[in-house]
Amino acid sequence: MDQTMQSAQPENQHVLAENATVPLFRETGRILRSASVSTVTRLLEYNPSGGMWQATGTAIAHAPNVTDLRSPDEIFFDxxxxxxxxxxxxxTIGGAIIRRATAPTMELGPLPDEKQIARAVKGVPEPPFNHHERNQDHIAPKGSWANAFKKGSIAAWRFILTPTGLFIVVYxxxxxxxxxxxxFLLLNVGSMSKERKELWIEIDSQILNGLFCLTSWGLAPWRIRDTYCLLMWHFGSPETSKKSIMQLAKRNSSWYRMRDSDSEGCETLTGKVAPPTKTWKMDFVVINMLLNSLFQVGMATFMWVYNRHNRPAFGVGLFIGLGCFSSLLAGITSWWEGRKVKRIEGAFFEEVTGEKQEPIERLA
Structure with missing residues (x-):
């Protein structure tokens, strides 16, 4: 009996160890699964630029202009x-009041002038107070051109230090x-043998193809995400449709504006909100970004399936032309519409009270 109990004891310990290990593996798997889903969700919610041309167009549209550089405000970049x-x-700054996008909730009025005193003596009521007129009368003086040039140089360096700015410059x-x-190689500039020239043409072509694949395929998940939202906007239920266009408008807030009723409460530097953007332009940009990724598949196929001796030149020329043209169209649209938005609303801005900074996010 003692021998039987001793032989059963290791088996029981083995079963208990298995029963204790299974829940541990299940809990670890659940944690890893949850972490991976959360990471993917955060990545898809991130909002990178749709492509090189769109990033460049948006940056140019919202670049500091002469008014920004000659203002007393500091210029930074997101x-x-x-x-x-x-x-x-x-x-006050320099003896003048800075114009704000909207008036503060409580504000001390200026001292009464001679006209106000005369109206008070005669019993004439004060005219309605207009914040916009008051702000226009107290705009801070413009800085000199030398300071504007210095501020522009500093702003250019700050732009390069941003993730998008660094990518635009390096890429x-x-x-x-x-x-x-x-x-220049195609124009036969320089003296080298035909074989060596063809080799360098192939190297250059493959490097350029890799650069185009980097943006076309690297940004494909976000382009597919936007295409899905576009389809839900047009073909989904009313609730899904409204949610989808609001998501698209928020992601493209640099150039796209929804109807006026959806922009209420929006704070801008000028106190004005740009008119609604035509809806077909959202379709145009999103579809062209998706087409750019698809055209790059065709170009990569010709570049990688064929070698430089038997590769059809018409295939490479066709797909590189279509891919660059589709991306360029989306970038030009983003630049043109973003330029109109900034001209009406002014630059993006942050309110700074002392050392405390309160960023203001402009709604789409």
Whole structure:
């Protein structure tokens, strides 16, 4: 009996160990699954620029202009490379009151002038108070051109330090450098053998193809996400449709504006809100971004399936033309509409009270 109990004891310990390990594995698997889903969700909710041309167009549309540079406000940039003015909410700077997007909730009025005293003596009521007129009468003086040039140089450096700015500079320089080299090789500039020239043409072409794949395929998940929202906007239920267009408008807030009723409460530097953007332009941008990824598949197929001796030239030329043209159209649209938005609403801005910074997010 003692021997039987001793032989059963290891088996029981083995069963208990298995029963204790199974829940541990299940809990670990559940945690890993939850973490992976959460990571994917956060990545899809991130809002990178749709492509190189769209990022460049948006950055140019919201770049600091002469008015921004000659203002007393500091110029900074957000992660998307868009210019942001830090507007002080102090009463005075340099003896003048800074104009704000909207009037503060409580504000001490200026001392009465001679006209106000005369009206009070005669018993004439005061005219309705107009914040916009008051702000227009107390705009801070413009800075000198020397200070504007200095501020522009600092702003250019700050732009390069942003993630989008650094990407635009590095990526753009690579495309220009390798593209120029390919262009001169095709024009037979320089003295080298035919075989060596064809080899360098192939190297340049493959590098450019890799650069185009980087943006076309690297941004494909977000382009597919936007395409899905576009389809839900047009073909989904009323509730889903409204939610989808609001998501698209928020992601494209640099250039797209919804109807006026959805922009109420929006604070801008000028106190004005740009008119609604035509809805077909959202379709145009999203579809062209998706087409850019699809055209790049065709170009990569010709570049990687065939070698430089038997590759059909018409296939490469066709797909590189279609891919660049579709991305360029989306970028031009984003730039043109973003330019109109900034001209009406002014630059993005942050309110700064002392050392406390209160960023203002403009709604789509």
């Amino acid at each position: 992660v998307h490379g868009r210019g942001v003015r830090r507007v002080s909410t102090q009463d 753009g320089l690579n495309v220009v450098a390798w593209g120029a080299m390919l262009f």
